[in-house]
Amino acid sequence: MKCKRCGELAAVKLPSHHAGFCPSCFEGFFKKQVETAVRRHGMIGRDEKVLVAVSGGKDSLALMRVLTDLGHVVEGLHVHLGIPDSSDPVAERTRAFCAASGLTLHVLHTAEHGLAVPDVKDAVRRPVCAVCGKIKRHYFNRFAYENGFAALATGHNLDDETARLFANVLRWDPAYLGTQGPTLPGEGKFVRKIKPLYRLTEFETAAYCFLKGIDHWKAACPYSGGASFTGHKKLIADLEDRSPGQKIAFYEAFLAQGRPHFAGASRGEGQDTLYACAQCGFPSSGEVCGVCRVREQVAAHKARREAV
Ligand code: SF4
Numbered sequence: 001m002k003c004k005r006c007g008e009l010a011a012v013k014l015p016s017h018h019a020g021f022c023p024s025c026f027e028g029f030f031k032k033q034v035e036t037a038v039r040r041h042g043m044i045g046r047d048e049k050v051l052v053a054v055s056g057g058k059d060s061l062a063l064m065r066v067l068t069d070l071g072h073v074v075e076g077l078h079v080h081l082g083i084p085d086s087s088d089p090v091a092e093r094t095r096a097f098c099a100a101s102g103l104t105l106h107v108l109h110t111a112e113h114g115l116a117v118p119d120v121k122d123a124v125r126r127p128v129c130a131v132c133g134k135i136k137r138h139y140f141n142r143f144a145y146e147n148g149f150a151a152l153a154t155g156h157n158l159d160d161e162t163a164r165l166f167a168n169v170l171r172w173d174p175a176y177l178g179t180q181g182p183t184l185p186g187e188g189k190f191v192r193k194i195k196p197l198y199r200l201t202e203f204e205t206a207a208y209c210f211l212k213g214i215d216h217w218k219a220a221c222p223y224s225g226g227a228s229f230t231g232h233k234k235l236i237a238d239l240e241d242r243s244p245g246q247k248i249a250f251y252e253a254f255l256a257q258g259r260p261h262f263a264g265a266s267r268g269e270g271q272d273t274l275y276a277c278a279q280c281g282f283p284s285s286g287e288v289c290g291v292c293r294v295r296e297q298v299a300a301h302k303a304r305r306e307a308v
């Protein structure tokens, strides 16, 4: 197969775009998709500083690289969760990549905030991933807000977004359907959330990392019960195989025609009003936010253990 742009030998075949690209033209294609996403959804204003949530995986590192290459002012934040045999090597790999690429990376240790994830796992009765996700979202937003970033960018790709949309549609969840999208505007102490990779698939970000020599972390978190929405992703991949282009069409049509019907939908009685958390001052649906409550649970659990 030949490259659609230059006629050289294609290295990446993309049936959904009825095209193949050589390495250099694939990078051009990749950048173009991100540029389109940023422009269409008002993600980044002129001279605005963007914080990238960096897990160390392929999507977040590709995002750091491509936004920087497109001329945006970008810094990364890696949240170190204190998970044995996982958090240290991931942070090291991420630091090494950013240092070698001249990218600014901040590292925040949740243990310094009384929230090492192994302690959280012992202290709470809920599945650890739900709580860990809440902690990460809190600190990414808080760091962005307290350090003057205009937006927080995450590495969600088209597969993540279509799988989430599919789940929200299966449940007909109006509040989630009303807010799901590539840009969530900022409000008060919530900074704007953006997903510049939403038009690119997992395969495309993996190909980008491979061709750019981005050495990302591949091992799963030891607490992971498997990737989220795996079943939904398989179903959508099946549809895409039978009819290339379905995935992006499904998502873009939702943004244009589906989402407006759910705009402003309520989260349920008493769920829409936000207060300032009495402990950290960040938005909360109750007097104390979920993260501060977990911190209290962890401290209480430790105190009980030490007392016996
Ligand atoms: Fe946190 Fe779960 Fe992800 Fe591990 S798999 S980093 S515990 S959300």
Ligand code: ZN
Pocket (backbone or CB within 6 Å): 277, 278, 279, 280, 281, 282, 288, 289, 290, 291, 292, 293
């Ligand atoms: Zn709080």
